[in-house]
Amino acid sequence: MAFVHYVVEQARERLVMMNEAADILDVARHLQAGTDMVVLHDGRDCLSGILTKTDLVERLARGEHLHTHAPVFTVMRREVVTCRESDDLRALWSLMQERGLKNLPLVDGADHPVGVLNARDALECLLRETENEEGLLRDYIMGFGYR
Template identity: 40%
Template sequence: MNTKLVSSIGDVARSRLLIVGIDTWLMDAAKLLTDTHIGLVVVCGPDGKMAGVITKTDIVRLIGTCAGGACRTRAADVMTQEVTSCCPTDRLPDVLSMMQQRGFVHIPVVDEHYIPVGVINARDALRVLMAEEEYEGSLLRDYVMGIGYH
């Protein structure tokens, strides 16, 4: 049974974390996502706690309906406030399963105070879990074949 925790991919998750304040202009949040493989920005309040997220899809949807100055929108006005997140101590297979059930590609990682510490990408999580399964499979194969045992 795979027992990898979210914290096992902490470095990658931290590298995917983009944070904006609730008063950030939406266009500035959009610029952060340009030319990245990151699909969302985490919106934080003045206390540093996650207040919501904005995805690339949210930005495209809003910009597609903008007329003139209507794109002068703040992050707080378009962010998703009810955010599904995970903690570093959650099991990676459980988080990946939840992401699959809800159709998420990215999910924020928050600490016990709801401060964002990273963003998990489903592909990163799958890569880690597959590598562990392959390693366990090779150990089992070696054991059955008697390789390395005398």
């Protein structure tokens, strides 16, 4: 069984975290630089929301005027699906597919953001696990190690 902790290093590298009081423009600059999601925190470093490229594009497509120097908490997504290191990757992968999510914030026990789980990393880990299981099954069927 694959767990999030198998991909935690990649998740930590993907984390871009900013204070929810930051300007929308500052967050947008991070998104422009290749980041898919900015994780936002309150003054105590607890997760308070996220902002993605898709969130901004959807608002612009609806004709909303964004004040670039307004605090990001005015436009961030507050209801966020998160994950923890002990979560099952297969269940998370299914959830991500079902909801069309590309990334999930990874939080610790105190809801402090520690990373961002990317769907590609989850899928690669699941594929490696499946290949390993196939190899073990092949070895069992061929009788290797059972002499």
